[in-house]
Amino acid sequence: MEAWITGQALLWTGAIFLLRVTDMTLDTLRVLFVMRGRKGSAWLFGFGQSALFVMAISSVLANLDNPLNIVAYAAGFATGNVIGISLEERLAIGFSHMRIISPRRGDAIAQVLRNEGFAVTELSGRGKDGTVNILSASVKRKNAIRVNNLVQEIDPDAFVTIEEVRAVRRGFWRA
Numbered sequence: 001m002e003a004w005i006t007g008q009a010l011l012w013t014g015a016i017f018l019l020r021v022t023d024m025t026l027d028t029l030r031v032l033f034v035m036r037g038r039k040g041s042a043w044l045f046g047f048g049q050s051a052l053f054v055m056a057i058s059s060v061l062a063n064l065d066n067p068l069n070i071v072a073y074a075a076g077f078a079t080g081n082v083i084g085i086s087l088e089e090r091l092a093i094g095f096s097h098m099r100i101i102s103p104r105r106g107d108a109i110a111q112v113l114r115n116e117g118f119a120v121t122e123l124s125g126r127g128k129d130g131t132v133n134i135l136s137a138s139v140k141r142k143n144a145i146r147v148n149n150l151v152q153e154i155d156p157d158a159f160v161t162i163e164e165v166r167a168v169r170r171g172f173w174r175a
Helices: 007-035 039-062 067-091 106-115 141-154
Strands: 095-102 121-127 130-140 159-165
Touching: 007 039, 007 067, 039 067, 095 106, 095 141, 106 121, 106 130, 106 141, 130 141, 141 159
Parallel strands: none
Antiparallel strands: 095 130, 095 159, 121 130
């Protein structure tokens, strides 16, 4: 066993990894809250993230004789990004705007979505093969997958795009 691989050195390596995972998870969430204009949450996540960053980087710099610390720092960075994204997807905070283009079943899709409590605006359009129904619906992000599944059940050929919406004012929203 190398001289730098001791129980205490491995403990520091694990601590650096966990600090960096937590730091980057908070940082990823902070960026997503900034993009959604949630100032208070962004401030809290930023405060915690920066404090953990200082602890992690100072631990690495104080123990540069252990190359595993650098590996743990980098691995914690990468892992924290993935965990932060996964956590944000599960929280599904915010709103999405869905545009549904159906060449034949737009009326049926609109009716089902309305029956499920979603607001839908219908427009007519022309595609390369003729007229199409263009449906517009703004939904809570946590409902976007459900709405997409409903659309696909009715018209598997429907073209669906989903965009994130930053601000929402007025209109009808499913409770």
